[in-house]
Amino acid sequence: MTQTSLPLFEHMLYIRLVEEEIAARYGAPGQPQEMRCPVHLSIGQEATAVGVCAALTDQDHAYSTHRCHAHYLAKGGLLDPMLGEIYGKQTGCVGGRGGSMHLMDTRVGMHASIPIVSSVIPLAVGAALAMKMDGLDSLSAVFFGDGAMEEGAWHEAANFARLRALPVLFVCENNLYSVYTPLHLRQPDGALARFAQAHALPIWQADGMDVEATHTAATAAVASIRAGKGPAVMLLDTYRFREHCGPNDDDPLGYREPGELAAWHRRDPVTAQRARLIERGDATAAALDALQQRLAAEISAGFERARAAPLPGPSAAADHVYADEPA
Ligand SMILES: Cc1ncc(C[n+]2csc(CCOP(=O)(O)OP(=O)(O)O)c2C)c(N)n1
Numbered sequence: 001m002t003q004t005s006l007p008l009f010e011h012m013l014y015i016r017l018v019e020e021e022i023a024a025r026y027g028a029p030g031q032p033q034e035m036r037c038p039v040h041l042s043i044g045q046e047a048t049a050v051g052v053c054a055a056l057t058d059q060d061h062a063y064s065t066h067r068c069h070a071h072y073l074a075k076g077g078l079l080d081p082m083l084g085e086i087y088g089k090q091t092g093c094v095g096g097r098g099g100s101m102h103l104m105d106t107r108v109g110m111h112a113s114i115p116i117v118s119s120v121i122p123l124a125v126g127a128a129l130a131m132k133m134d135g136l137d138s139l140s141a142v143f144f145g146d147g148a149m150e151e152g153a154w155h156e157a158a159n160f161a162r163l164r165a166l167p168v169l170f171v172c173e174n175n176l177y178s179v180y181t182p183l184h185l186r187q188p189d190g191a192l193a194r195f196a197q198a199h200a201l202p203i204w205q206a207d208g209m210d211v212e213a214t215h216t217a218a219t220a221a222v223a224s225i226r227a228g229k230g231p232a233v234m235l236l237d238t239y240r241f242r243e244h245c246g247p248n249d250d251d252p253l254g255y256r257e258p259g260e261l262a263a264w265h266r267r268d269p270v271t272a273q274r275a276r277l278i279e280r281g282d283a284t285a286a287a288l289d290a291l292q293q294r295l296a297a298e299i300s301a302g303f304e305r306a307r308a309a310p311l312p313g314p315s316a317a318a319d320h321v322y323a324d325e326p327a
């Protein structure tokens, strides 16, 4: 067994089960809407988050986007502050004022999730500049989609990071879509690689549906950054199984090619890793079924704690709006 193959699977499975539970409880028929924020699920994209974060240390920073659940959990974010946030409760990681698109927990190095497309990239670069100025050995990893690489903020941040040789890992999760528009209608072939090459950045390309391949590539990219060679780009092919925003299957809308969703489902990263573990004799199907049952029970209890947690009081509305007077 490779040393990390079972933990990589367990982490992906955990993320999948949390998000499937969000989907099941989000606007369930006949139920009051308790999660009052949009949700952008990463179901299908777990391997990129887990494969990359497993190559990071607790001191390394991670940054994410509107689609941040998997990154938050993969970086070590805990379930209660995550669900508290999605339910808008006091127990949420930002006190219930941010919702699903603003998951962060500086204690585990998850420093920000920002839904304005591409705008988180300069934050990660700024953090890397501070790390370099402070002589730290840590790095800043930023996850973003194929759509974010089309924005000016990416180009400006990538240029600055390259010129200053900053310790940044740019992780592009290419799920082929920006909302409903496929990449091939937005850019000529090979554009994402050219966007990295334009800034003289080295590229690590990997199958983002394969957690071990992603982890191997991330480990090499991180080693290059830690060796002082400056920023690196990962281009990871992946696929979103659910609608852009919300809990549903949106295949009937017809913006995906016929048969495309089914073809990517056959490469489901969680199912594939499970099959691989069993085939190699690293785990039995019964042991993995028992693991799934244990995780599902833990997760279900977490949802009940979030539902029971208190809402923030009106007096908290102005908290964090203005800086306190220095003493
Ligand atoms: C600057 C900006 N423009 C448009 C939007 C609306 N928007 C939200 S997500 C999204 C698609 C982003 O696609 P991508 O970066 O590939 O991420 P994915 O949703 O595929 O994970 C868009 C256009 C936004 N939030 N910010």
Ligand SMILES: [Mg+2]
Residues within 6 Å of the ligand: 145, 146, 147, 173, 174, 175, 176, 177, 178, 179
């Ligand atoms: Mg995309």
